[in-house]
Amino acid sequence: MAKTPKFANAKVFAWVDKWNKICTPDKIVVVTGTKKEHLAICEMMVKKGQFIKLNSKKRPDCYLARSHESDVARVEGRTFICSKKEIDAGPTNHWMDPVEMKKKMEKAYKGSMKGRTMYVIPFAMGPIGNPITQYGIEITDSPYVVVNMNIMTRTGDAVMKHLGKDGDFIPCIHSVGAPLKKGQKDVAWPCAKKIEDKYITQFPEDREIWSFGSGYGGNALLGKKCFALRIASKLAKDEGWMAEHMLILTLTSPEKKQYHVTAAFPSACGKTNLAMMLPKLPGWKLQTIGDDIAWLKPGDDGRLYAINPENGFFGVAPGTSMDSNPNALKSCKKGTIFTNVVLTPDGDIWWEDMGVKAPKEGTDWKGNPCYVCADDPYRMGPKPGMTKAEIKAMGYVAAHKNSRFTAPAENCPVLDKAGFNGLYNKKPTGVPIDAILFGGRRPSTIPLVNEAKSWTHGVFMGSAAGSEVTAAVISDQIGQVRRDPMAMLPFFGYNVADYFQHWLEMERTSADATKLPKIYFVNWFRKGDDGRFMWPGFGDNSRVLKWICQRIEGQVKANETPIGNIPFPEDIDLTNNDEKAKFHVVKADLEEILKVDVEGWKKEIATVGASYDEYDKKPSKDSKEENLAAHRVPKALRQVLADVTAALAK
Ligand code: OXD
């Protein structure tokens, strides 16, 4: 067994020592966070066949990993919230008694790091020293996790120093669950192969994260979904702030006025694209603060101040192109780890809808050869000379649909450096938020943009959010609409109805509720009967953001409808709308997507009501706990539901 290293912080020592004894690694390495150490780990992985070094002229310090086929996305079915009472996890979470779960998982961790190195990663969620930042330590036996955590969070000595002798941290234990026997050769992607052997477990009352069996993304980079959303949402509820699945952007108008906007869209619905968008409207500038998670704290002035707790982007690769998101592609130019994309013969990477012609041949995400398609230079197939139709019929993709890039935020050409570093007016805090957007992929009914009439109405809008299921999760429901309140369905650290109540409380407890952000629901994904998109999206979304800024300033009227305040079509600025371009705003479509589809909305509201009824039920079929009134959907939201229903019936 390895010797537990010395730590100045007694809690850190005791905790590492405990897991050393349970997991029995061969060696322990405390991550210092230097670039030299980071690259040495990457090179060690290259030697072991776990990373492929990319062409250093084209992509300096970039690597490619290929995961096991069972380990390509978050596993919601194996994600647990282990609060003492099942009702506190609520009906949207998987629950197990925390004592039982710990017993079960400790068995799995026993000897799980044999033959491996245990890495101890001190990390900060947010700029070190910022009042909104929180700290964690992840123990892991995965070097892939170490180097991804180095990009996604601020890691190393500086964090340990900040913790000092008695600083507190969220303990996060992770093992891929694949011990090595003496002399046994490692595989390219160690993990527990069976889905039922994977556990992604949060203990919100103990404030601990235990993850076992998966090496992928949100299952294994524990600062991200497990800490910054599930555990943090519970911390936030207890302490009066908000941990949300939101991008943060800074928008500057031609008059040089700055606005800060957050937006909550479900996984793989374009948060990264909006966060880095190039505005089509002349004179408007957009800068990125974060693309996935926002922590918002109320200030003494009643405003909400937000930081991005992360340090990098874990973006979905397919679909990211110079057209859709040039700034994301530029962010991947150096120091990036790619997972499950195509390797080209010149040591570069490729994926579907990258807007780049496919190489003649390459290696697909499974490590098999792939070849340019016979009738579409932008596609690849598993055999030479295949047609697009043949490839489509097979359901083949050369880069996995949830293949990812892990890119340092500092690479982003439009990073708002001050906001990203948690500075506002040169002081360490967050940026004051002017507008909160909710959204999702909704092919019908939901208009382009809809403004809430009040905070409560905005909370209702968020609670009613839904989207088509995407490949970001292993699911048999891809493409179907599922309710995803506040885009947080997979990430609530506690009961969904209590979470709604917490949002309502933010108004009640605000020092000045008139200063809270205005709330909007946006939908870039409306489709016509022929399946075409009715809104071009991407840079054209700046037209919607401009309208939102004008509403904040009280400069433009809105159509006050039963479902909310919708723009009059003539108030959407169409400057620079090149009608000859492939993607542009079609005026007739714009008019259509700004109408209230009354019959569609009646159905929509009925399904929202049905989702509320689900949230009001017992936490699970077999639960011994009844759902008492304290954990039901707040009356204020039921009232909005009733009001909208009545208004639609008129
Ligand atoms: C993500 C997700 O990876 O939401 O950000 O799945």
Ligand code: MN
């Ligand atoms: Mn996400």
